[in-house]
Amino acid sequence: MKKSKWGILFISPYIIVYLLFTALPIVISLYKSLFVNYWKGLEEVGPFFCGLENYVTLLTDTSIYTYLGNTAIMWILGFVPQLVLSITLAAWFSDHRLGLRGIQFFKTVIYFPNLIIAASFASLFFSFFADCGPVNALLMELGIIDEPFQFFSNTWSTRALVAFMNCTMWFGNTTLLLLAGMLGIDKSLKEAAEVDGASTWQVFTRITLPLIRPILLYVIITSLIGGIQMFDVPQILTKGTGDPNRSTMTVLMYMNKHMFSKNYGVSGALSFILFMVTAVLSIIVFSLNSKTEEGRGVR
Known part of the structure; x- marks a missing residue:
């Protein structure tokens, strides 16, 4: 117990930052979502307590489901190619038998797009x-x-451009994460499999992929959270309109319109709905991963 205080001391900065800049805003958003509060010209209306009225208004509006669908489509269009490309590059870079040259250079180059501000990328x-x-x-x-x-x-060319930009910006980061996991695998496992006659594909699917499962799970969860919060690229690319026909309007762009119009109650409710959607999807991914691991263990 005397030694445990040092662990608490070392993680306390993260806990403090998390409480101040993540947990507290969530609680404030939940509180404000229970009130009617907006500006009508120069006159502020409210705040008046309305209970769950803001949530009912949002959930009965079919447009929010359309924007959720837009967000999901653009995330899938960008994430699937990103994951395939990242796994392929990581497998190449970690395979010493290929004798690839300039790997350090390519690692640096593929990470460069991640350093560019999304606003500049979208404008380009x-x-x-x-x-x-x-x-x-x-x-x-x-x-x-x-x-x-x-x-x-x-519609689809605009969505494809948004997805392509997100893929280009983040595939380098994903590649380095997966590469770190692959380089941590004991080489003797692969060598033993090859001696037993396993093909390169069998080594990759039976040894490499299962052993990097925790990093894959981390990549999927973080990408899912980032996808739900997709904002800057479609916002700048379509100048905030979500055109054509609002087919690229994301949920966060929709919330931004309420914030811009100072409709704090509805925007607070929408932000909390986003939080709940993110939490539910993350739990589903974790549970699916746990069931897969249990199934492998039983066999």
């Missing part, structure tokens, strides 16, 4: 894929199209 892509941008100019020069393709007037 907006310029590239504009009607008079270099992408359209190149496609017309190659004879692929006869006239500029309006990327931002088509």
